[in-house]
Amino acid sequence: MSSKKRRDIPRFETPIIETHCHLDYLDQSELDVTLEKSREMGVERIITIAVSADNLHRVMELTKVSPYIWGTQGIHPHDAASYTPAVDDIIRANAADKRIVAVGEIGLDYHYDLADRSVQCSAFEAQLQAAVDLNLPVVIHTREADDDTRAILQNYSSSLSRKGVIHSFTSSLALAEFCLAEGFMLGFNGIITFNRADNVREIVAATPLSQILLETDAPYLTPVPYRGKPNAPYYLPFIAEAVAAIKAIDIEDLLQQANSNSRALFFSGA
Numbered sequence: 406m407s408s409k410k411r412r413d414i415p416r417f418e419t420p421i422i423e424t425h426c427h428l429d430y431l432d433q434s435e436l437d438v439t440l441e442k443s444r445e446m447g448v449e450r451i452i453t454i455a456v457s458a459d460n461l462h463r464v465m466e467l468t469k470v471s472p473y474i475w476g477t478q479g480i481h482p483h484d485a486a487s488y489t490p491a492v493d494d495i496i497r498a499n500a501a502d503k504r505i506v507a508v509g510e511i512g513l514d515y516h517y518d519l520a521d522r523s524v525q526c527s528a529f530e531a532q533l534q535a536a537v538d539l540n541l542p543v544v545i546h547t548r549e550a551d552d553d554t555r556a557i558l559q560n561y562s563s564s565l566s567r568k569g570v571i572h573s574f575t576s577s578l579a580l581a582e583f584c585l586a587e588g589f590m591l592g593f594n595g596i597i598t599f600n601r602a603d604n605v606r607e608i609v610a611a612t613p614l615s616q617i618l619l620e621t622d623a624p625y626l627t628p629v630p631y632r633g634k635p636n637a638p639y640y641l642p643f644i645a646e647a648v649a650a651i652k653a654i655d656i657e658d659l660l661q662q663a664n665s666n667s668r669a670l671f672f673s674g675a
C-alpha cells in the first residue's frame with residue numbers, strides 16, 4: 406500500500422540459526438519462497454515449533470521435506486487442555502526422531518488464559534518430565550506467569566541436564582535472573598525493535614552473551630522496519646542488529662556467539 410521503500414534486509418557473513426518459528430502456517434509455495442529467501446539471507450538452520458495436538462504431525466513432516474528444517478514436539482499453554490496421555494505418548498515417540506531437537510513449546514500463559522491455570526501447570530510439569538526422560542532441552546513460553554513459572558522450574562531445573570530456552574522473553578528482570586542462574590538461555594525476537602519495549606531491551610542488556618538466542622517467532626512479531634508484513638526467518642538480521650546495538654558489539658561477533666549458543670543447546674546431543 407505504501408510506495409515508501411523499506412530498508413533492505415542486511416546480509417551478514419556468519420550463518421544464522423532460527424531457533425523459534427512456526428512454518429506450519431505456510432502453504433507449500435509460501436514455504437518454498439520462505440526457505441529460499443532465508444537461505445539467501447544467511448539462515449543455515451530453522452527450528453519449527455510444535456504447539457498443539459493438531460500440528461505435532463505436521464512438524465514431523467516439515468523436518469522431512471528439507472534437511473534445513475528441524476523441529477520440536479510439545480503442547481503450548483493455550484492448548485494445555487489437549488495434553489492427554491495419548492498425546493504424551495505421541496510426543497515421546499516422535500521425539501526419538503533425530504530431527505526433533507527439543508520438547509516445546511510448553512509453559513504458562515496467564516495473559517490470554519486460554520486454558521485453566523491448573524491445567525496449564527500440570528501440562529507444563531508433565532512435559533518437563535518428558536524432556537527429562539528424553540534427555541532433550543525445553544522451549545518454554547511464559548507470559549505474565551512469573552511466580553508459577555519460577556516455582557515449577559525450580560522443581561525440574563536440576564533434572565533437566567540440557568536445560569532450555571525461555572523464548573520471546575518479556576517477563577520480569579527477576580525471572581530472567583532466576584532462569585539465567587539456572588543455566589537457561591533467553592530467546593529474543595522482533596519485540597526488541599519495537600518502540601515500547603524498553604523493558605525487554607533491559608533484559609537483553611542484562612543477559613550474558615553466552616545465554617542469548619535469536620528467533621523470529623514467525624509469522625508473529627515482525628521486526629521493524631517490516632511491521633505489518635508476515636514475519637519470516639529471513640528477517641533475523643534485523644533482530645541480530647538490534648541485539649548487537651544493545652550489547653555494543655560487532656554484529657558478526659554477536660552472530661557467532663548466537664550460533665554457537667544455538668548449537669550447544671539444540672545440536673549437541675546428536
Ligand SMILES: [Zn+2]
Pocket residue numbers: 510546572573
Ligand atoms: Zn510462544
Ligand SMILES: [Zn+2]
Pocket residue numbers: 425426427454510622
Ligand atoms: Zn512460538
